Amino acid sequence: MSTPILWYFADPMCSWCWGFSPAIDVLRDEYRDRMKIALVLGGLRPGETTPMTPAAREDILHHWHAVHTRTAQPFKFEGALPDGFVYDTEPASRAVVAIGAIEPKLVFPQFQAIQHAFYAQGRDITQAAVLAELATVLGVDGTAFLDLFNSDAARAKTQAHFQQARKAGIKGFPTLIMQRDMQLHPISNGCLPLETVREAIDLSLQAKS
Numbered sequence: 072m073s074t075p076i077l078w079y080f081a082d083p084m085c086s087w088c089w090g091f092s093p094a095i096d097v098l099r100d101e102y103r104d105r106m107k108i109a110l111v112l113g114g115l116r117p118g119e120t121t122p123m124t125p126a127a128r129e130d131i132l133h134h135w136h137a138v139h140t141r142t143a144q145p146f147k148f149e150g151a152l153p154d155g156f157v158y159d160t161e162p163a164s165r166a167v168v169a170i171g172a173i174e175p176k177l178v179f180p181q182f183q184a185i186q187h188a189f190y191a192q193g194r195d196i197t198q199a200a201v202l203a204e205l206a207t208v209l210g211v212d213g214t215a216f217l218d219l220f221n222s223d224a225a226r227a228k229t230q231a232h233f234q235q236a237r238k239a240g241i242k243g244f245p246t247l248i249m250q251r252d253m254q255l256h257p258i259s260n261g262c263l264p265l266e267t268v269r270e271a272i273d274l275s276l277q278a279k280s
Contacts, residue, residue: 073117076105080246082115083163083185089260091245092143114233117161147193165229166202169219249275
């Protein structure tokens with residue numbers, strides 16, 4: 072039997088994924104010798120071009136407060152989602168793809184750095200310059216990063232991530248699906264407690280193929 076893969080469908084601009092971030096860190100550490108955990112960028116609002124309406128901003132901030140209350144993850148609410156902000160999730164996802172092409176081990180660190188910059192610091196992670204700065208903090212050359220970030224290959228691979236999520240029937244983030252050989256086993260959908268997810272993973276790993 073091949074090594075099991077836990078597919079983690081998430082988006083760097085999904086607040087519940089930010090809430091789940093500490094849990095995925097624990098899972099990656101606890102299960103690193105038993106399975107591979109692979110990130111699939113889900114595509115929450117890719118290609119959005121219209122600035123947010125006040126109603127949309129209020130709705131999203133409602134979710135942010137809910138995430139903060141449940142998970143205690145840090146949020147910068149003051150000045151969040153300013154007038155004219157376009158909630159396009161494609162650039163942030165493409166930044167993760169780009170850094171993965173340079174150093175695969177930095178995929179999760181870059182993903183979480185982008186999350187932290189957006190939610191805890193209130194930075195505009197739809198901007199290439201901000202994404203490049205976050206990459207340089209992880210030790211990646213900024214010019215090399217931007218070359219990949221702006222490439223057709225990175226754009227195509229990012230779209231492939233979105234298509235994989237749609238093909239898997241993902242309806243929300245975060246979602247975990249276990250793959251054992253060619254069989255897929257749903258693990259969790261939503262920001263569930265770590266223990267709940269851990270129990271589902273253990274059951275899946277113990278089950279016969």
